[in-house]
Amino acid sequence: MPDLARERALDAYLVMLNMLLRVPIHRFRELVFRAAAVNHLGADATLERAIRLTTKGGVTVGAGTIVNRDTTLDGRGVLTIGASVNISPEVTILTADHDPQSPRFAYRVRPTVIGDRAWISTRALLLPGTTIGEGAIVAAGAVVHGEVAPWTIVAGNPAAVIGHRSPQAQAALNAPYRRFWH
Numbered sequence: 001m002p003d004l005a006r007e008r009a010l011d012a013y014l015v016m017l018n019m020l021l022r023v024p025i026h027r028f029r030e031l032v033f034r035a036a037a038v039n040h041l042g043a044d045a046t047l048e049r050a051i052r053l054t055t056k057g058g059v060t061v062g063a064g065t066i067v068n069r070d071t072t073l074d075g076r077g078v079l080t081i082g083a084s085v086n087i088s089p090e091v092t093i094l095t096a097d098h099d100p101q102s103p104r105f106a107y108r109v110r111p112t113v114i115g116d117r118a119w120i121s122t123r124a125l126l127l128p129g130t131t132i133g134e135g136a137i138v139a140a141g142a143v144v145h146g147e148v149a150p151w152t153i154v155a156g157n158p159a160a161v162i163g164h165r166s167p168q169a170q171a172a173l174n175a176p177y178r179r180f181w182h
Helices: 003-020 026-036
Strands: 059-061 079-081 096-098 107-109 112-114 152-155 160-164
Touching: 003 026
Parallel strands: 059 079, 079 112
Antiparallel strands: 096 107, 152 160
């Protein structure tokens, strides 16, 4: 299959996947995420409606994690999300970009990792190659590049440490509330 035809087929596939991830039936979204999108979803993880995927495969979501609505999960460079993580609405997590120093604007991928028990707040942006340590909090609207140490709280653009969190915090998330049409 020529490259252009392959690209168009992948684009159509992603449009279909992302439409299916809007269906208001949680078990159906789990099936689409695991089987059709070829991603890993841990036990008791919750995928709210309208999450967006940028590619087939490359995303791992740990047990008991909650991924809220309108979150973008970029698996092009491998995205690993730990257990009992809370990802608030409208978060964007990227694993690929372009090299600004490249004469040809070269495409590059770098893994992004979120440790267990982290909390990524509304409209935060995690750039490619970011590592969020265990239990860390990324405040609403923060832009993160690089490493966030475990049990720290970061905010701003660029994100900077504004506080620390107790290692006893968020030992577990509440069981998700899942109505049938949710």
